[in-house]
Structure formats: structure tokens, C-alpha cells
Amino acid sequence: MQHDADVIVVGGGNAGFSAAHAAAERGRSVIVLERGEGPTAGGNSFFTAGATRIAHEGLAQLQEFVEPDDRHAVSTVPTYSEQEYLADLERVTEGRNDPELSAVLVAEAQPTLRWLAGLGLRYRLMYERQAYARPDGTYLFWGGLHVGNVGGGEGLVADHTAVAARLGEDVRYGHRALELVVEDGAVVGVVAEHAGERVTLRAESVVLAAGGFEASAELRAEHLGERWAAAKVRGTAFNVGDMITAGLAVGAAKGGDWSTCHSVQWDAFHPRNEGNLELTNRLTRQSYPLGILVNTDGRRFLDEGADFRNYTYAKYGKVILEQPGSLAFQVFDAATRPLLRAEEYEMPGVSELCAGTLEELAALMEVPAEQLRRTVEDFNASIVEAPLDPTVKDGRRSETTPPKSNWASAIAQAPFYAYPVTCGITFTFGGLKGDTEGRVLDAQGAPITGLLVCGEMLGGLFSTNYPGGSGLAAGAVLGRRAGTIA
Structure with a gap:
């Protein structure tokens, strides 16, 4: 049978390229079909900050594959064990994570990053996002998420693309895959649209x-609920x-939780707050554990300090959507404002309201001033x-309703600041059902010959929430596995 390649990968993001690299390393000929072109290529991977969650034994082990940095000498990076990783995954998904996929993820995340680093991807410690500078000039990392790509999502896609070129992968841009070709019960190809024409490409594996x-x-409206039609696409x-x-x-078969997704607090009024290729992830507003959140009635509605940001940010977009x-x-206030992430709260065009009194701030927010003052x-x-x-989870709480469990600081010192946020959707948790090798399964649990899945298309790992950085890790791990048998 005439094949255009041994393997066709649909999607040129982190997961797709990880699969393509694994297949190409085995001597397989690979075509990657990517719908985007130029700056729109790379899928969601381009828009990430690049943070990738792995288990590790501390700074000395990470230094074996991350980029050198003079700050390493004055940095403390707590260990993060596979047991902690798995416990975090089970806790934030409320036990609805697939146990077999989860076991593979936590065991293989670090070896997979080492493999990618060996191919040419560049990683670093994420000082500006996951560490606090202490008064003595040292740095302390927190939250179990310490490693990210050099250059964020843009750097991640650029590095993957360079590896693909070196390994001889045929990356075809501007191809929108639409259908699968099936013969004798096996998937043998893909039908795509390119430049207004339908193109059929054949391979042993897709x-x-x-x-x-x-x-x-x-x-979104069908599976997540009607309100989700209004969410901003990050x-x-x-x-x-x-x-x-x-x-x-x-x-x-369908896999995972089709009714929930990853969603965050997102700049509500920025004029280009969807698919922004220049600002990408900087439109998030993730210093919320240091302040309070109020709705348009001037009332608080969630526990901003329930846990580290890494374990709450992906579910709070939904809560805001419901306001x-x-x-x-x-x-x-003026005391907490200097602690906010500069890359997000001082970015070009940030939606920021500032006033000398709470009453003046309420007027700018268009919320009831008396209620905001009481709150x-x-x-x-x-x-x-x-x-x-x-x-740390410092126990500095406010025993109000709802409580704030940690990091409660009085909103008392003028000037006062408010940042309007809405729901920004990142990716959906439901997808196709697959096994730990990446094989797509049918309703009876049998593999569909020739068809594999990885990345955000693979359902089962996440539900309601996820630990920050585990999405890129899962894409790389399960992508590599799929490419290894493709």
C-alpha cells in the first residue's frame, strides 16, 4: 500500500511534536499537519508560560539539565516527590483522575524532560513565577512547580520546530485535518483541507x-453549559x-470529564483579550491570593487563599463566569500592590483601576460603594x-464568610487598586479515551488499529481542576509514548 509517511501527527504543539520526535528517532518517516501558519502555529503551546511539573530531588538534580543561572547559588528548591505529585493530582481533581495515566505521568515527567533537553529543548528555573526573593538576596521556590521553557511558550514551539527540522520531520502548515480514513477497520490516513483543496494523506499510524x-x-455551550459560550478563549x-x-x-469512545475545563482569571477589558499572540499568557491575573476578589455587587465569593495559586487558578475562572x-x-492596597507579578500587572494595556479611597474605587468599578466598604x-x-x-500556607486567615485561609492582609492603605477579571478558558478536560501507550480505545475498550492520541485530546487525567504545569508534562509524556509505538 502506498503511504505518504509511516506516521502522520495531527497538531504541531508540544504533544504532537513530542510524538513526532519519538517516532522520527526510531527511523519512522513523519508528517506533522499543523493548521496554523507563521505566528499562529503551535496551538495552545505557544500561549503557555512554559511551566512543566516534574518530580525531582532538588536543585542539584535540576541543574543537570536546566540552563545555568548565577542565582542558582543562592536558591533553595524544595524536593518534589512522585508521591507528592500523585497526591496533588488526586486532590485537585477530587479523585477523578485516571490512575493508570496518572502513574505514567508522575513517573515519566522528569525523564521525558531530560529526553527533550537532550534533543535541544531549553529549560530553566522559573524565578519570576515560582520563587520569592527574600530580603537577604536569596530565593525560595514554592508550590511544586519549578521548571519551565526558556522563552515560554514561544520558545517551546521554536525549540520543537528546530528539533523537527534536524530529525527530518515533514511539517506541513496551513493544513486543517477534518476526517480520518478507515479501511478494513484500521485508520490508514487523514483528510485535510489546505489552500481550499481537500488532501488525503496515508500512513501506517495517525x-x-x-x-x-x-x-x-x-x-462549549453543549458540554460545559450555556454560560460558557461567553468565555474568552485564551x-x-x-x-x-x-x-x-x-x-x-x-x-x-469518549474519555475523561466533558463537563469541566481549565479556566483562569483573565483581563476583562483589554481590547485584545482573546488569542493575543504578543502578550499570550500575560493577560492572566494570578496574584489573587495576596488580595481579595469581589463581584459586581461588591461581595467576596471564594477563598482566595485556599491553597497555593498552582492548585486553584485553573478552576477559579469557572467561579467568576458564574458571577x-x-x-x-x-x-x-498600596502595601500589597508591590508584591504582584510584574509581568502580568504591569503589562501593556493592563486593565487597572486606582483611587485614593474605597468609595472612589467603587465608583470606578461601578459597584455599590457602601457594600464594598462593608466587605x-x-x-x-x-x-x-x-x-x-x-x-508557605501561612495560616494568616480572615475568619469572615467566605473565609480566606492564608495570606490575608488588610485592605487599608491608600491608594487602592482593582483589576477587572473574567473567565478565560484554556482547554477542555474531555476528549478521546486512550490507554497508557496512547492507543485510542473504542466503546468496548479495544484499541482502534492505527490510531493514537495525546495532549489535550486525551481525556482522563484532569477533572474540575489540575495542578499547574501538569498539562505540558502530560503532553510530552503521552506524546512520547504514542510516538514510540506509532
Whole structure:
């Protein structure tokens, strides 16, 4: 049978390229079909900060494959064991994570990053996102998430693309895959659209790595709920579920939780707050554990300090979507404002409100001034005094309703700041059902010959929430596995 390649990978993001590299290393000829072109290539991977969660034994082990940095000599990086990784995954998904996929992820995340680093991807310690500078000039890392790509998502995609060129992978841009070709019960190819023409390409194996359905307002409304049609799409506009639909059409079973997703607090009023290729991840607002969140009624509605940001940020977008007008405000004062992430709160065009009094701030926010004042006063009066320490769950709580469990600081010192946030959707948790080797399974649990899946298309690892950085790790691990047998 005439094949265009041994392996076709659909999707040129982190997972797809990981699969392509693994196959190419084995001597397989590989075609990568990527819908984007130029700056729109790379899927959601381009829009990430590049943070990747791995188990490790501390700084000395990480220095074996991350880029050198003079700050390493004055840095403390706590160990993060496989047991802690698995416990975090089980805790934040409320036990709905697939145990077999989870075991593979936590065991192979670090070896997979070492493999990618050996191929040419560059990693570093994420000082600006995962460490606090201490008064003595040293750095302390926190939250179990310490490693990221040099250059963030843009650097990640650029490095993958360079590896693909060196390994001889045939990356074809501007190809929108639409259908799978099936003969005698096996998947033997892909039908794609390119420059207005339909193209059929054949291969022994097809690896699906084309992302979820978060960019389709219709599918969001159908599976997540009607309000989700209004969510802002943080990343690529191309993840509309084409290949999930194609997989289901050839008998693949649904996998994972189709009713929840990764969603964050996102700049509500920035004029280009969807698919922004220049600012990418900087439109998130992730210093919320240091302040309070209020809705348009001027009331708090969640525990901003329930856990480290890494374990809450991916679920709080949904909570904001459920507020009146799908809008909320992060509120800080002059004492807490300097602690916010500069890359997010001092970015070009940031939506920022500032006033000398709470009443003036409420007017800018267009919320009831008396209610905002009562909310702040009640919060301030209920704080249990303890040392503020953002590197640990410090127990400095406010015993109001809802409580704030950690990092409670009074909103008392003028000027006061508010940052309007809405729901930014990142990726959907539901996809196709696959096994730990990446093989797509049918309704009876049998593999569909010739069809594999990885990345955000593979359902089962996450539900309701996820530990920050585990998405890129899962894409690389399961992508490598799929490419190894493709």
C-alpha cells in the first residue's frame, strides 16, 4: 500500500511534536499537519508560560539539565516527590483522575524532560513565577512547580520546530485535518483541507494531538453549559474539536470529564483579550491570593487563599463566569500592590483601576460603594494575626464568610487598586479515551488499529481542576509514548 509517511501527527504543539520526535528517532518517516501558519502555529503551546511539573530531588538534580543561572547559588528548591505529585493530582481533581495515566505521568515527567533537553529543548528555573526573593538576596521556590521553557511558550514551539527540522520531520502548515480514513477497520490516513483543496494523506499510524474543543462556542455551550459560550478563549482559535469529532465518528469512545475545563482569571477589558499572540499568557491575573476578589455587587465569593495559586487558578475562572455579568475585581492596597507579578500587572494595556479611597474605587468599578466598604471592613476586622509568608500556607486567615485561609492582609492603605477579571478558558478536560501507550480505545475498550492520541485530546487525567504545569508534562509524556509505538 502506498503511504505518504509511516506516521502522520495531527497538531504541531508540544504533544504532537513530542510524538513526532519519538517516532522520527526510531527511523519512522513523519508528517506533522499543523493548521496554523507563521505566528499562529503551535496551538495552545505557544500561549503557555512554559511551566512543566516534574518530580525531582532538588536543585542539584535540576541543574543537570536546566540552563545555568548565577542565582542558582543562592536558591533553595524544595524536593518534589512522585508521591507528592500523585497526591496533588488526586486532590485537585477530587479523585477523578485516571490512575493508570496518572502513574505514567508522575513517573515519566522528569525523564521525558531530560529526553527533550537532550534533543535541544531549553529549560530553566522559573524565578519570576515560582520563587520569592527574600530580603537577604536569596530565593525560595514554592508550590511544586519549578521548571519551565526558556522563552515560554514561544520558545517551546521554536525549540520543537528546530528539533523537527534536524530529525527530518515533514511539517506541513496551513493544513486543517477534518476526517480520518478507515479501511478494513484500521485508520490508514487523514483528510485535510489546505489552500481550499481537500488532501488525503496515508500512513501506517495517525497520532491525534489537535487539542480540545475550547475554541468552539457551540461545543462549549453543549458540554460545559450555556454560560460558557461567553468565555474568552485564551489560546489558539483553531481548537474547535474537529479531530475529536472525527475520532468519535470512527468508533472512539469518549474519555475523561466533558463537563469541566481549565479556566483562569483573565483581563476583562483589554481590547485584545482573546488569542493575543504578543502578550499570550500575560493577560492572566494570578496574584489573587495576596488580595481579595469581589463581584459586581461588591461581595467576596471564594477563598482566595485556599491553597497555593498552582492548585486553584485553573478552576477559579469557572467561579467568576458564574458571577453577575461574568465579571469580578481583584482588589489590593498600596502595601500589597508591590508584591504582584510584574509581568502580568504591569503589562501593556493592563486593565487597572486606582483611587485614593474605597468609595472612589467603587465608583470606578461601578459597584455599590457602601457594600464594598462593608466587605473590606469585615474582612479586615476578621484577620487572625500571623506572619505573612507567601512561600508557605501561612495560616494568616480572615475568619469572615467566605473565609480566606492564608495570606490575608488588610485592605487599608491608600491608594487602592482593582483589576477587572473574567473567565478565560484554556482547554477542555474531555476528549478521546486512550490507554497508557496512547492507543485510542473504542466503546468496548479495544484499541482502534492505527490510531493514537495525546495532549489535550486525551481525556482522563484532569477533572474540575489540575495542578499547574501538569498539562505540558502530560503532553510530552503521552506524546512520547504514542510516538514510540506509532
